[in-house]
Amino acid sequence: MSMKAYIAGVSKYLPTNTLTNEELVLDYPEWSVEKIFSKTGISSRHIAEGNETVSDMAVSACESLFDSYNVDKSNIDFILLCTQSPDHLLPTTACIVQHKLGLSTTCGALDFNLGCSGYVYGLSLAKGLIETGQAKNIILITSEQYSKYIADGDKSVRTLFGDAAAATLISARESATDLLGPFLFGTDGSGAENLIVPHGGSRFPITSESSVEQSDSSGNRRAPKNLYMNGGEIFNFTLKSVPESVNAILEKAEVKKNDLDYIVFHQANKFMLEQLRKMCKFEKERFLTSYQNYGNTVSSTIPLGIADAVDNKVFKSGDKILVLGFGVGYSWAGTIITWS
Template sequence: MKANIKAISYYLPEAVLSNDLINQEFPEWEIEKISSKTGINSRHISADNEFSSDMAVKAAEKLFAEHNIDRSTIDYLLFCTQSPDYFLPTTACIIQDKLGLNTSIGALDFNLGCSGFVYGLSLAKGLIAGEMAKNILLITAETYSKFIHPKDKSNKTIFGDAAAATLITAEKGFCSIGNFIFGTDGRGAENLIVKQGGMRFPVSSENEDIVDEFGNVRNDKNLYMNGAEIFNFTGEFVPKLIFSILEKSNLTKEDIDLFIFHQANKYMLNHLRKKIKIPEEKFFIAMEGCGNTVSSTIPIALYEAQKQRRLTASKNLILAGFGVGYSWAACNLII
């Protein structure tokens, strides 16, 4: 039984952090420098009382309204987040209740970041292939801004908050989901991490701020990213990932009409594009107005590609997610 993507919608919080505002706070961080290096002009920031479940619900409600979807047909909910409302209960259960979905559905959280959307597609395809569900609501939502130290200009520049809702169904959609390749290397775990907050390192009131060589301030309850190591990781593993999914799908680069990668930052994406030798016209970037929204970057980019009619002349697409974990995954879509 085929699994198809039928519809996507996304939600961005109301508050906007522009490059101009970042420059006002950090005058040494020039607006043009931020834009040219990251490809980001602004990012949306969740309100103090706005959390992942709130954004997930708003994204799902947009999906239902924009695409005339009957919520009573949803029979499974997958929720990808690394910033859940609580340790327990499962945030997916809260979302089920807030959306008024049937109590007969399955619902679960899974904790993945930049590769999460592709992993979610694989879970949805498996549920459909196993005839356990027919209409799966896959939601990605992150509030990474709540992990970032106010004086950490580097991470504030890159990350934005967002949620995306995708309907995967056994019925006809705008594309079908093909093959998958996965990868994991936990040796890189400490290069992108929020160290405190779990059971191993509970949040402490005795945190000492650390200032790095670039003037970024953070402590162990904040998001830490070793940008150089993350860059090296992507340069080593992402090209292999792309060639592996092409081989598994019996495709060549020339067969692919559009590549959509996790929208990390413009500099990294262009480096990967050149390394893999992907023509610029076949490489889609959509992060200028929202930044790196972690697990929501790929569905947002896919939505924008469809909106810009980049999919109408396409036949084969490649999606690739990679980052925190380390975790990576790719799949091919057939229009």
């Protein structure tokens, strides 16, 4: 037997502040509570307080993980932090988290900037570090605060996105078979401008014009420093890439669709997920959803769904779980988790 990477625990952190549909209609009187819910399937989302950062949320998720699974912090030898809303342009937020958690200075730490596919990418990175003998216990953190980029007057994204963090412990154990994998990745950067914060990087640094809001054809107001999403183009990309990716993963893993016990997709919104579920021909019982009280939390949606399933004792040892993330980039990634 050789050492294989496996998921040893998952915990989540949600900001205490929430934004409900009842609160949103006060800002958007042309919409009703029922209309927001029917379009998105989301009833509320957690929103970070003004002084709460991605590292704060990451630390809270990790502390929950340590407490829930009785983790000895001295055994953690690597942090992988996925975020698109870091504390600073530099330094690396993972380094800040290492210090706040009091982890050993022999611990590796890195950030990676991916959105909806990021959790699966992180599982792959952790598997590589563990199965090449570079680490034994890795914390994969997803921590996202898209709310910091969203204009109050832009209901096209404000109704969808929430903030959340999750921490996953990935450890080494002896096994004759893979417990994570195989993996599938995809990238199409031609869609980069369809989900973007235009200003704030080196291409378009922040200037006085970055805060000037304009209205689009649907009456949504946003500035170049704010998040923009072309929902129609994102939807079209998803309908094309996701069913193809599911088939490719199953073929690569030599697994049949009926051999899967559960499916956890990136939780974009109700309409998109229902379309994908039907196209992929997954029964509702196996197709887990968690967006209703969280919204789209970007890279945190998949681990939030897994954490909820663990809390509700849904998974049993040996279950095969297909996970697939897709969106901003365009980027997509999928794998099969064997629960243990």
